[in-house]
């Protein structure tokens with residue numbers, strides 16, 4: 678894109694996954710990993726794999742968990758020049774074990790890891806000054822250092838005619854303090870593209886009911902909304918009432934983590950490459966569905982060729 682790359686700001690982690698189903702980590706337990714992870718990193722990996730210009734802002738430690746991530750993103754074609762390497766903190770991590778009902782137990786190290794240590798730097802400033810599109814996850818607002826970078830970056834990117842996408846990514850019950858809540862509402866209102874999942878739609882709008890929430894968000898200033906519904910598919914909404922429903926592809930779910938981030942990265946990249954909402958929805962649905970068929974949060978992110986092959990060979994739900 679002539680205006681510059683898509684940039685994502687936020688946490689970079691490794692994920693280590695229990696290979697058995699059950700509760701927590703109170704006993705020795707076989708594990709598999711480290712896998713490159715962190716919602717913003719998954720999003721930008723999918724952008725890079727699809728051939729969009731992409732860059733990441735964040736931090737890792739000077740350790741192998743960090744190198745798993747930077748090597749991976751570089752291989753995907755992502756510009757990693759604004760990922761800082763923090764010598765005094767380990768790379769962020771998440772241990773995850775699935776319970777029988779599909780819910781998850783986590784042991785996180787994010788707040789006290791390198792993932793939460795990045796700030797505004799010369800390298801970040803140079804990148805943001807040539808950014809065409811910024812993608813922000815609501816969850817990043819709970820990290821103070823990320824918040825400062827995001828605030829500054831949104832203003833700069835918007836002022837130079839760039840665009841913003843937001844994945845609200847906040848559970849409905851999660852109460853933020855007043856200041857963070859205000860920042861969140863401002864971010865949502867500034868979004869050219871909003872990518873909520875399930876009840877995050879109502880959380881972002883601050884009203885109950887799908888139709889009411891959609892209408893409220895357009896009134897707030899959002900330009901385009903795509904609602905993710907897991908195996909139920911996704912819906913594109915346009916102010917003025919037009920909508921497109923995209924059925925999900927039929928797949929065997931191995932690991933649901935990262936579906937929404939791959940979906941969002943693919944949708945945004947396709948739109949920036951000039952595709953219609955309909956076509957972008959097809960690629961995004963394929964990216965989300967393909968990713969859940971592979972173990973590891975971003976291991977199933979697909980290239981254009983891989984997604985074309987997936988679309989040609991996979992049935993959609995009626």
Ligand code: ATP
Pocket residue numbers: 873874875904905906907908909910911924925926927928930933934935936937938940961962963964965966969
């Ligand atoms: P995450 O669970 O990673 O936070 P999310 O909740 O933001 O993701 P989802 O709605 O779970 O997002 O997934 C995004 C999209 O990926 C869906 O709209 C759908 O198109 C596709 N998808 C997700 N899970 C499946 C599945 N089991 N089968 C087919 N498609 C899926």
Ligand code: MG
Pocket residue numbers: 874907936937
């Ligand atoms: Mg989900």
